[in-house]
Amino acid sequence: MFASPKAKQWIQTLQQQRAFFTTDAQLRDETRTFPLEQIGWLAQNGYGALTLPTCYGGAGFSVTDMIAVQETLATFDGSTALAIGWQLGIVGDLYEKKLWNDDLLEWIAMEILDGALLNRNASEAATGSPTRGGRPQTTAVQDGDFWVINGHKTFATTSPALRYFIVTAWCDAYDGICHFLVPHDATGVTLNKTWNTVAMRSTASDDLLLQNVRVPLHYLVEDASMPRNYRLNGWLLHIPACYLGIAQAARNYAVHYAKTYAPNSIDTTISELPNVQIHIGQMEQELLEMRHFLYSVARMYDDETLRPQLTEELGAAKVKVLNGAIRVIDIAMRLCGAHSLQMSCPLQRYYRDVRAGLHNPPMEDITIMKLAKHALK
Known part of the structure; x- marks a missing residue:
């Protein structure tokens, strides 16, 4: 919807590898197993260099492109997406702000193109x-x-x-x-x-x-002489993109469940029930709001003529998407009933995984206080 052609090509590639990321996601969660094979495949195929500028040999993804591929990956497995997302965000910010000297940037770019993760x-x-x-x-x-x-x-x-x-x-x-x-x-x-x-x-x-x-x-x-707190960092939007993807996965599961579950108390699937349709509509509404807010902020950041207009939108986007994701998954579990509590059901994993976002930057209380102070200026 919002991605460039090169990002859409990567989304298509990821979709073709869906089973590779999803098949053992539940087992990895249960056993606390790092997706080394999946992360390795991403690194070897250039995913870690997507946000490296083209002048250094990378794909030159914008923030909007980054969140598009991250959202897709997170619908397969949130842990894999969050783990690799830090690479994309750090590399994007590092080269946009030229935080290191030229020699180091040239050298680490070669390392990244060789599959290095940091x-x-x-x-x-x-x-x-x-x-x-x-x-x-x-x-x-x-x-x-x-x-x-x-x-x-x-x-x-x-x-x-x-x-x-x-x-x-x-x-x-x-x-x-x-x-x-x-x-x-x-x-x-x-x-x-x-x-x-x-x-x-x-x-x-x-x-x-x-x-x-x-x-x-x-x-x-x-070194310590470099200011750290004044910089806008749109590359941190890889975080809410991950939780948006998890919420989308929960919605997809719940809709599939509604369209296929037919208890003998009714003559059709539960998708025909008004209360179930209300749940589905509520999820759709949340996802639309989350996605449009996140991508509009990303596009503002990518447009250097609009970027100076950003104040607290980056933090607000993360807060909005995370809380929206929590609500979507809650609705999905209500729709699916007690089935959603079974350990074999991915909804319980989605429910747990999105809670991690409460502790990813930026913190909600800081963001809300900044919004208040901006309003009170």
């Missing part, structure tokens, strides 16, 4: 959400031609498949928080398999342990 790792148990401004306990100290990094990070999503971590650490030399590129295979890097939540169980958002990890000086990729 993610930012800022969360720590003691600081809570990094969006709230806590000082990391992870430290980086210069020792000759190296930085020595020590710390313990949480929520290292996609960790088994990452080639690089972008780690925040307190650096006395800069009297502030700096960002360091840490290779997965560096000595002293270990993963502690702690991820055992009710939602997004297959994302492998485990703990990252850094014990005297030595990286070259030029792996300090963003």
